[in-house]
Structure formats: structure tokens, C-alpha cells
Amino acid sequence: MQGFWTVQFSGVQGFGAGVLTFVNGQVFGGDSGMLYTGTYSQQGNTVTAHIHIERFAATPSMQSVMGPNTFDLDVTGTVLGDTATVAGVIPGTPMRLNATLTKRSNLAA
Secondary structure: OOEEEEEEEEEOOEEEEEEEEEEOOEEEEEOOOEEEEEEEEEEOOEEEEEEEEEEOOOOOOOOOOOOOOEEEEEEEEEEEOOEEEEEEEOOOOOOEEEEEEEEEEOOOO
């Protein structure tokens, strides 16, 4: 899982895309309006993550695909080679997100 990935996702209010870096159990990433930070673990082909998402750009026409401008997301999915398919939920709500990740690069040693 460790490396630089792109992500395409759909949520309750539409779809979007961004980038993610997975390194030593931590996740860093974002898109044109939101920052993503969190933690992840992998057991075999199963990956789980807890990601905090918050708006950093005040772009009035841009909406979060999940609604809120700040939220946490619990994610679980399957990694197969350089792709991963994951589903996430905002804890305590029925709001779900689906995403496909594609690994673009390994990280330098």
C-alpha cells in the first residue's frame, strides 16, 4: 500500500478525485478544496483507514461530496496489485463513500 496513489470517489452529493500518499501507517492527501490526513493499516489484501477531511479552500461553488466541510471517514477495502476498491462511512451516520485508488508511484527509500 505504501506509495503515491490517485483516488476517484463518489459520495452522497456527487463525485470527485484527489491524490493520497500512504507512508508508514499514515495517509496524506487532498484535492482542489479538501485536505486528507489519517492512519491506515493493511492485513494481507485488506486495508482499513481512519481519515480526517477538512476544507482548506474557500471556493463557494465547490461542495464536499459528503456534505460537511469537516468530517472523519472510516474506510475498508481490498488491495489488488496497483488498485484498491474501498468503501467509507462517516461514523454514526448512514453517509457512505465509494472509491477506487490507483497506485502511481513507489516512494523513495
